[in-house]
Amino acid sequence: xxxxxxxxxxxxxxxxxxxxFRCDPxxxxxxxxxxxxxxxxxxxxxxxxxxxxxxxxSRLLSDRFSAERPKGSFSTLEIQRTEQGDSAMYLCASSxxxxxxxPGTRLTVT
Amino acid sequence: DQQVKQNSPSxxxxxxxxxxxxxxxxxxxxxxxxxxxxxPAEGPTFLISISSIKDKNxxxxxxxxxxxxxxxxxxxxxxxxxxxxxxxxxxxxxxxGNEKLTFGTGTRLTIIP
Numbered sequence: 099x100x101x102x103x104x105x106x107x108x109x110x111x112x113x114x115x116x117x118x119f120r121c122d123p124x125x126x127x128x129x130x131x132x133x134x135x136x137x138x139x140x141x142x143x144x145x146x147x148x149x150x151x152x153x154x155x156s157r158l159l160s161d162r163f164s165a166e167r168p169k170g171s172f173s174t175l176e177i178q179r180t181e182q183g184d185s186a187m188y189l190c191a192s193s194x195x196x197x198x199x200x201p202g203t204r205l206t207v208t
Numbered sequence: 209d210q211q212v213k214q215n216s217p218s219x220x221x222x223x224x225x226x227x228x229x230x231x232x233x234x235x236x237x238x239x240x241x242x243x244x245x246x247x248p249a250e251g252p253t254f255l256i257s258i259s260s261i262k263d264k265n266x267x268x269x270x271x272x273x274x275x276x277x278x279x280x281x282x283x284x285x286x287x288x289x290x291x292x293x294x295x296x297x298x299x300x301x302x303x304x305g306n307e308k309l310t311f312g313t314g315t316r317l318t319i320i321p
Contacts, residue, residue, distance in 0.1 A: 131308065133309075138313065139313055139314075140297050140311030141252065141297070141309070141311050142311070143308040143309065143310070146308060154308065156308075197242075197254070197309060198254060199251035199252045199253070199254075200251050201250050202249075202250070202251045
């Protein structure tokens with residue numbers, strides 16, 4: 099197991115389209131986190147899962163965002179009706195105690 | 209409300225010298241602190257952490273110091289190497305890292321050969 103993986107690495111979409119990102123955590127890590135990073139800022143927490151249960155959602159996660167982690171393995175993050183302000187790097191991390199990050203998905207909304 | 213602050217956006221250090229990166233926090237509930245290194249187009253890479261019951265943790269060339277009364281921590285890298293050039297993020301959490309991380313805005317470290 100080589101670490102947390104994310105797919106796709108890059109996504110360009112037009113405003114108003116829906117996008118979905120996938121995260122595969124390190125095997126046996128029961129906690130999975132999503133963060134968003136914009137230029138010049140540190141990553142900002144979006145949501146996290148303990149196994150398949152979504153335990154917390156940030157107020158940054160508007161109604162257009164939804165995340166799932168069926169069966170407590172991989173997770174998906176969907177953004178509906180994308181806006182230009184959604185352009186960012188979306189990072190996934192998994193953890194037994196501290197957090198190991200994937201390479202991120204860079205989203206560009208045109 | 210920036211609960212974790214890295215007031216130096218950039219730092220340049222001569223190769224072989226010590227690099228000192230600073231971080232301040234405001235939330236007294238934070239009890240676990242981490243440093244991450246980030247290269248362009250990659251996710252953050254965990255470097256070193258410290259819990260609030262300690263004031264120092266060392267791992268090879270990296271040492272983190274925690275001053276709880278001042279709500280301040282620092283990362284020392286010695287000796288600095290060209291491969292250390294990256295953006296460094298300080299992060300904090302409640303409950304020994306088992307909760308969400310709150311990140312600072314990062315410090316870009318450049319090591320001059």
